[in-house]
Amino acid sequence: MSVVVESALTEANEKRNQHLREIIDWHFSPETGCPYWLEWARRAGWDPREEIKTYDDIVRFPHFDDETLRNEPHEVWIPREYQGKPYKIFETGGTTGLPKQRISWTDHEYDYTEFAETLDPEHFPRGGNWLMMGPTGPRRLRLTIEHLANVLGGSCYHLDLDPRWVKKVIAQGRPAEARAYMEHVVDQAVPILKHRNVSCLFTTPKLLEALGDKINVPNAGVRGVFLGGTSMTNQVVRFLVEEVLENRARLVPTYGNTLMGLACSKPLSAEEGYALTYYAPQPRAVLRVVDPDDTARTVEYGEWGRVELTTMTREFFMPRFLERDEAVRREPWGRFAWDGVGEVRPFRAEQNKVVEGVY
Amino acid sequence: MTVATALPHVPVLRRGEPYISLDKGALLDHRGGEPVAEMSLANAGLIRRDIRRIGEAFDVLQSVSSSRMLEICRGAGDLFMNASLPFGDGETQSPADYVQNLSSTTGLPHALVRRNMAKVYEVFTRMETILRGLTRGLDLTALDGGLGEQESALVSFYAAARCMGVVLPSNSPGVNSIWMPAVALRIPVVLKPGREEPWTPYRIIQAFIAAGCPPEAFSFYPTDHEGANVILDQCDRGIIFGDEKTVSRYANNPAVQVHGPGWSKILIGADKADHWPDLIDVIVRSVSDNGGRSCVNASTVLTHAHGPEIAEAIAERLAKIVPCEVDDPDALLCGFANPRFAEYFDSAIEEGLKTPGAEDVTARFRTGPRRIERGSSVYMAPTVVYCESFDHPLANREFLFPYVSVVEVPQDRMLEVMGPSLVVTAITADPVFMKQVLRCRSIERLNLGALPTSRVQWDQPHEGNLFEFLYKRRAIQAA
Structure with missing residues (x-):
């Protein structure tokens, strides 16, 4: 256990508060802000620049309604300084209708450049090539994994994967088609791994399992796997580390999405039962574990609560967005002098477990 | 639910090897819901990976002769009824513990548990009669070498499955009699126990092993719905107990035998x-x-x-x-x-x-x-x-x-x-x-005639013939 000293906590706290004030100033000043937040402040009748001084004040904001990312035109999210500059459009979720969209100029690259520095060169060698075995199309990941590979001095191979199709066939009760699609994805990956020099992989837990059913992943030259996409139990993490990767390739799980960036995990260890704890990329994003019945209250360490995300960059401000996940609030650790979120799983997953079968 | 570590633990068995999972489920007493044991839960990926290697277990089991298997069954019956058998992490379970455990999580009175124990004992000890019923009197040495004679004709049988998966219910320990002959027929089994009843299949397995059966014959995976689907999808043959919906789901899949409502x-x-x-x-x-x-x-x-x-x-x-x-x-x-x-x-x-x-x-x-x-x-x-x-x-x-x-x-x-x-x-x-x-x-x-519907005669298989499910006969001529 790597204890974080008091001074580091204070420093991180200060840095977060200062960053918050800067971002509030930026988004709520007519000279620099975006139409959405300027209009919001006018209607709300209070000026966040005057009243938000520390992160404790963030609860003055209501929860961010992510439907606005679907319903509002992109123009309302453009800060004055970015006007006229072309932007990227990234989508999140969405199997039917118009998906939610976030615009980005350089945020996505910044997040992954910062993340690149955390990757151990022994397992994510500089100059090594990557295979991106994850969602493509309008996803942020399509560009950011390639950017990550480039930042680390390598190139990135891609394949075609449309997660919306998978969701659709599963929702329609056609699991065989979903399995066939997964096979199709893995079948694209195998020849690349066999015939090209690839040392790093981005993928999801299910796809890594499926790949491991086809080939021996570390024998194929993979030394590091950056894992994202869905929540995993500790047992699944252990299975991937010990059996699929045979303790030879490093597994780096992350928690993230288009709205946040990337939360890094504390290194995995058998001694700690492969427990997963993620730390947000503070101060650009802050994760808080809140009482679902009183979301202004942060739960105690070790308690379960709903995950609340606040994103604070010059390109995008999103206060108090309630994720569809729940987690355990964990203590600061090592270089992360702020709270972590552990054992992330879909919100109320335990209560919603249905009785299977009559007997 | 957090479970105290002092509780008895039902592990996963991976081709006979105990495996303690990081995911655990509690087994609760039917009177008030107090935890009485914890059970390792296998993730679906682990099961899929193991079944890919089930051929190794098949080879080991096929190398045991049918006559030796019958001997093992006879010995296992006595051990099931009377012995303290390995349980969990280096502990043992006596017959009285078994009665107590099973009763507490399923609500079955001790008298009924004992009656079911006797039924399992009978399956073990009358395995020869059961196999005779299933094979219609085939000399089992014909299975050992793949070639034999029946009514003066040359016959050849081969295993159509390298393993049989079974998704078990919790309603009655007697249902385990359905899969036990598969082991005697030297086909490895991959079992998913019912949520409240891991006790009986686990004890049957331990009795088989203690009597000399290769442990590789037994894979035992307490798991979730996804894991159960993997068992049925990946095993060459599968059996599931379920309602009408389950019956219709597998209606067109000859590799899965569904035991639906009896009516x-x-x-x-x-x-x-x-x-x-x-x-x-x-x-x-x-x-x-x-x-x-x-x-x-x-x-x-x-x-x-x-x-x-x-x-x-x-x-x-x-x-x-x-x-x-x-x-x-x-x-x-x-x-x-x-x-x-x-x-x-x-x-x-x-x-x-x-x-x-x-x-x-x-x-x-x-x-x-x-x-x-x-x-x-x-x-x-x-x-x-x-x-x-x-x-x-x-x-x-x-x-x-x-x-x-x-x-x-x-x-x-x-x-x-x-x-x-x-x-x-x-x-x-x-x-x-x-x-x-x-x-x-x-x-x-x-x-x-006036016989109770509940009366079972062991040489009269019902709900599909397990032998025909697991073995196929081929036409054969020899010069």
């Missing part, structure tokens, strides 16, 4: 209906044996005449069966491990009674409600419903407790209306009716 019945012909008082014992046993929890329990009596009298007589007898202490030697009723099932069954019957033409005849003899809360246990009182027509919604229902409907149907219409039935006891001496019954395509197991 077992007693038919009383025109020639025997007047002798109904002589049949009450057989009917009561058919309904209430094993706590009424098995698919071979009768759930409908179709009689040519005297329906109301029969319903009243069996109701009077069944109403005397009341909840007792779990260790009472006369206990017949089982508590519900999940009290919501009792609520569901009770409300389903109440809902059905709202349709005119049916009466809960047991209500005349019962002193309290149908759903009984006794201490922290929940029971369902045996229930007899007289239905004026077979079309009534309660006429052809099956529940997990002693429930039976009695319906008057003219003899010449019985076979036409009754629908699929796992066991039928046909009480008639009329040669014409008997012939019609013998020709009927919707009966899996037929008892001719």
Whole structure:
């Protein structure tokens, strides 16, 4: 256990508060802000620049309604300084209708450049090539994994994967088609791994399992796997580390999405039962574990609560967005002098477990 | 739920090797829900990976001769009944512990657990008879080398499956008799135990191993729905117990055998209906044996005449069966491990009674409600419903407790209306009716004469022949 000293906590706290004030100033000043937040402040009748001084004040904001990312035109999210500059459009979720969209100029690259520095060169060698075995199309990941590979001095191979199709066939009760699609994805990956020099992989837990059913992943030259996409139990993490990767390739799980960036995990260890704890990329994003019945209250360490995300960059401000996940609030650790979120799983997953079968 | 580590632990078995998972589920006492043990839960990926390597277990098991396997079965029967067998992490489980454990999580009274133990013992020790029934008298050495003789003809059999997956229910330990012959036929098994009943398959496995069976024969995965699907999808052959939905899901998959609802019945012909008082014992046993929890329990009596009298007589007898202490030697009723099932069954019957033409005849003899809360246990009182027509919604229902409907149907219409039935006891001496019954395509197991539907004869397999499921015969000629 790597204890974080008091001074580091204070420093991180200060840095977060200062960053918050800067971002509030930026988004709520007519000279620099975006139409959405300027209009919001006018209607709300209070000026966040005057009243938000520390992160404790963030609860003055209501929860961010992510439907606005679907319903509002992109123009309302453009800060004055970015006007006229072309932007990227990234989508999140969405199997039917118009998906939610976030615009980005350089945020996505910044997040992954910062993340690149955390990757151990022994397992994510500089100059090594990557295979991106994850969602493509309008996803942020399509560009950011390639950017990550480039930042680390390598190139990135891609394949075609449309997660919306998978969701659709599963929702329609056609699991065989979903399995066939997964096979199709893995079948694209195998020849690349066999015939090209690839040392790093981005993928999801299910796809890594499926790949491991086809080939021996570390024998194929993979030394590091950056894992994202869905929540995993500790047992699944252990299975991937010990059996699929045979303790030879490093597994780096992350928690993230288009709205946040990337939360890094504390290194995995058998001694700690492969427990997963993620730390947000503070101060650009802050994760808080809140009482679902009183979301202004942060739960105690070790308690379960709903995950609340606040994103604070010059390109995008999103206060108090309630994720569809729940987690355990964990203590600061090592270089992360702020709270972590552990054992992330879909919100109320335990209560919603249905009785299977009559007997 | 967090479980104290001092509780007994049921591990996963990976080709016989115990494996403690990081995901654990609690096994709860049916009286009040206190945890009594914890169970390792296998993730689906792990199961899939293991099944890919099941060929190794198949090779090991096929190298044991059939005669040696029968010897192992005989020894395992005694060990199952009498020995302290390995359990969890270096501990052992005595027969008394087993009775206690099983009863606490399933609500089965000790007397019924012991009766089921005896049934499992019989399967072990009468395996030769069972295999003779399944193979129609084949000399088992023909399986050892793949070549043999039967009635002076050369025969060749080969294993059509490298393993058999079974998704087990929790309702009765006796269901394990279904997969045990697969091991004797030297096919490895991949088992998913029911949520409340890992005890019996685990103890059977340990008895097999202690008697000398290669541990590789047994994969045992407590798991979730996804894991159960992996077992059925990945094993060459699979068996699942389920409801009508499950039956229809696998209807077109010959590699999966589905054991659905039994809808077992007693038919009383025109020639025997007047002798109904002589049949009450057989009917009561058919309904209430094993706590009424098995698919071979009768759930409908179709009689040519005297329906109301029969319903009243069996109701009077069944109403005397009341909840007792779990260790009472006369206990017949089982508590519900999940009290919501009792609520569901009770409300389903109440809902059905709202349709005119049916009466809960047991209500005349019962002193309290149908759903009984006794201490922290929940029971369902045996229930007899007289239905004026077979079309009534309660006429052809099956529940997990002693429930039976009695319906008057003219003899010449019985076979036409009754629908699929796992066991039928046909009480008639009329040669014409008997012939019609013998020709009927919707009966899996037929008892001719006044035999309880719950009576099992080991050389008469029902619900599919396991040997034909696991082995195929090929045409062969030798120069």
